[in-house]
Amino acid sequence: MPTDMKTAALNCREAADAVAALSSSAKRDLLVAMAERIEASVPMILDANALDMRLAEQRGIGSAMLDRLRLDAERIAGIAHGLRTVASLPDPVGQVTRSDTRPNGILVEKVRVPLGVVAMIYEARPNVTVDAAALCLKAGNGVILRGGSEAIHSNRALAGLLQQSLVEAGVPAAALTLIDDLRRETMVELLQLNDIVDLAIPRGGEGLIRFVAEHARVPVIKHYKGVCHLYVDRDADLEHALALLIDGKVSRPSACNALETLLVHADVAETFLAAAGAALSSHQVEMRGCARTRQILDRIAPASDEDFAVEYLDLVIAIRVVDDCDAAIAHIRRHGSDHTEVIVTQDKQAADAFVAALRSAVVMVNASSRFSDGGELGLGAEIGISTTRLHAYGPMGIEALTIERYVLHGSGQVRHALPQVQSGDG
Template sequence: MTDIRQLALQCRDAAQAVAALSTDARNAMLLAMADALEADAPAILAANAGDLQAAREKGVAAAMLDRLRLDDSRLSGIASALREVAALPDPVGQITRRETRPNGIEVERVRTPLGVVAMIYEARPNVTADAAALCLKAGNGVILRGGSEAIRSNLAITAALQRALEAAGVPAAALTLVEDLRRETMLELLQLTDIVDLAIPRGGEGLIRFVAEHARVPVIKHYKGVCHLFVDADADQDLALRLLVDGKVSRPSACNALETLLVHADIADAFLPRAADAMRAHGVELRGDAATQAIVPDVVPATEEDYDAEYLDLVIAVRVVDSLDAAIAHIRRHGSDHTEVIATRDEASAAKFVQALRSAVVMVNASSRFSDGGELGLGAEIGISTTRLHSYGPMGLEALTVERFVVRGAGQTRNLHG
C-alpha cells in the first residue's frame, strides 16, 4: 500500500529546494524538462497508444478519447508550453505593493510560493506536464493524481520530467505522481491539511464535485463549462458565424467550447438558417426552442435540461431571445460562470453584457476558445477557477503564489516607548 502521507512529506521537502532556486535556475530546469519530453517522445507516444487501446476496449466516450490522445503535434505543443512558461516573468519575490506608514515602517506585499499543490485529474496527459511546469516555476512542489485511463502516459511523461529535475539538483519528489489509484488513497491525500496547501481537480463534473465534497484542504474548482454565444440584433452575421463554428467545432470536448447559442429575435429569421447550415456541415446536432423550430423546423426540440448541459460533443442548444436583457437572464439562470461571448457592433450592448455577467471570462466579438491560459498570456494553465477565492478564471503562475507581508523597520515598537 502507498504511504500517501510520506509521499506528500517528501514533496513538501523537495518544494523547499525548488523555492530556493534562482529564477534562472528554475527556467533552465523547465527548458531541460521540455527537451526531455521531446527526447522521450517515442516512449511517451507508445505508452499513450496503450492507454488509448485500453480506453477503446472499455467503451470510453469519444470526447474522453480526444482528451486522452497524444500525437507528435500535441506532444510538441506540450514541450512548447513548458518553454513558454520558462519565458514568463517569475512571480516569486515580486513586490506588488510598497508603502511607508506614518511611524516609518515600510510595508511590502511580496509573492511567495503556495507550497504543495495536489492535482486531481482525468484523461488529459498534458496536465501532467503543464501542472509540473507551472507549479515548479512558481516555486512549488506538485502531487499529481491522474486517472487510470492515462496511467501509462502519465508515468512516461513523469519519468522524463523527473530526469530533468534530478539533473538540475532538485529531488524528483518535487514532482510526485501517485501510482496508487484507489479512491481511498485520493481521499487520504485530500485530508492532509498540514501538508497540502491547495487541491485543483480537473475533469468531469462528477470528479470535481467528489473532490470538493470530500477535501479538507482548499479546493479550486469549476464544475462545468456551459459557454454561451449571444448574437445581438446588430451583430456582423459573418463574424458571428465564425465565432459559432470555431467555438463549437474546433474542439468540442474542451471546457471552453460553446454549448448554447442565443439569437436576438430581430435577426433570427436571417441568421438561424445560416447557423443551422454551418453547424450541420460540421455534423453538429441542434436542439432548439419553439421559436427556433418555427424557423428551422427540423431541429431537435430542446428541453430545459438541454440549456444546462455541458455536451462536450457535437451538440448545441439554441434559443431565440427578445432582447439583450433576456439573453443575460438566460445566462444567469443556466450558465456556469465559465465563458460568455457576445457578437455585436453596439458598444453600449457590449458594455452592458460585460458588466451584467459575473463569469470568469467574457468575450466581445471573439471566440470562446480563447478562454485558455496560453491564449490569454499565462503560458500553460493549471486550471480554470469559477470559485471566487484568490484566483478567478484561467490560472497561471501568479495563481500559484500568494501575497504575504514583509515589514522593514528601524526599531519601531507599537506600544513601548523610550
C-alpha cells in the first residue's frame, strides 16, 4: 500500500470504478471465490490470529475484546458462509425504487447506485475485515479498512486473501485497501479526505467512535454503545422471559446486541427475579440491582444510576423493578443508546405502546436481543449497526451501502419555452 494516505485513497477510488462496472454475476462469482480461498487457508489464518491473541494477552487486553479478536475453525467457517450469503443476495445496484410519470410525460425514477469509497474503521474483530469487504464490493463500492493494532496480523492475512481473488477477477487490489499505518495521525488524515472518501463507518468502543466523529470531514454513520434492555411486562410468559434473558445476556456477552439491563414489572418481580437470579448466578453473571430488586435478591450489589447507562460487554447486568410499561419506557429513554430494546408480554396493547414510544434502531416483541444482527435479519452480514438517524438506521447491509439518485426519461420536454424572436423585414 502506498505510504501516502491520499494516494492510497485515490487508488481505491479509481479501483472502485472497476467494482461498479462489474455485473451482478461477476460480483457473485468474486465473493464465492473469496469464500473458497478463505476455506483453503484456515491454518494460515489461525496462525496469524494466534500471534494477535498472544500479543493481546501480553498487553493485558480485556476478556470482551479477546473474545472479539479470537478466531477458530468454526468462526472462519462462519466468515466464509457470510461471504456466500452476501454473494447470493439480490444486487441492489440498478434497482428502481420509484417510478412515476409526470403530467408532462417525463418518467421519473429513483435508482440505487454505489456510494463510491467507504472507510471502515474498527477494533478487534477480524471478521469485520471480510464482512465489510463483502458488503462494500457487492454494493459496487471500494473499501478502505483501518482495523485495530490488536488484530493487524489477522487482518493482513484475511485482506491479502481477498485481494488475491480481486486480482484474479481483473479488479485492482486497491479496491480493498487495508491501512497498515495505525497511527492516529493517519486515521485523521483519512477522515479529512472529503473529496475522495464518501462515507466513514466507525465500529468499536465509544472512544473510537467519538474520535472519528470529532475529527471527520467526511460523512460518518456512528455505531455507539449497545445498552440493550429487556423489559418483562406484567402479562409476560415468564418461562419465555427467562429464556430470552439468558440468551441475551449469556450466549455472547461481548456482542453489542447482548443485554445490559433487565427491567421487571413490579407485579411479577418477586416471582420472576427469584428464577432469574438463580439462572444468572448459575452462569456466573454479576448482578447489580436497584433498591426494590435487592429486597428480592438481597445478596447482589447495589446499582448506581451510572450502572444503568453502561455497556458492560461482560457477564454483568443491571436490574430495575418498574411500576408499569410507561416506567420501563421512561427508563430506556433516559439510559438507552438507541440500539435494541425487547419487551416480553402477551398484552398486544402494551407491546404496541412499547414499540411506538421508543425510537431505538431495533425494537422486539418476545424475541431475543441477539437477533439484532444483519445476518439474522436476512442482510447476509452487516457492516455495523447504525444508531445515527440518517439514510441507514439499525443493522446495515448492502442496500445501506448504496444511495438513490433520480433518473429522468423525457422526449424533449422543456420547463420554460422561450418567446419566439420576430425577425424584421430588412
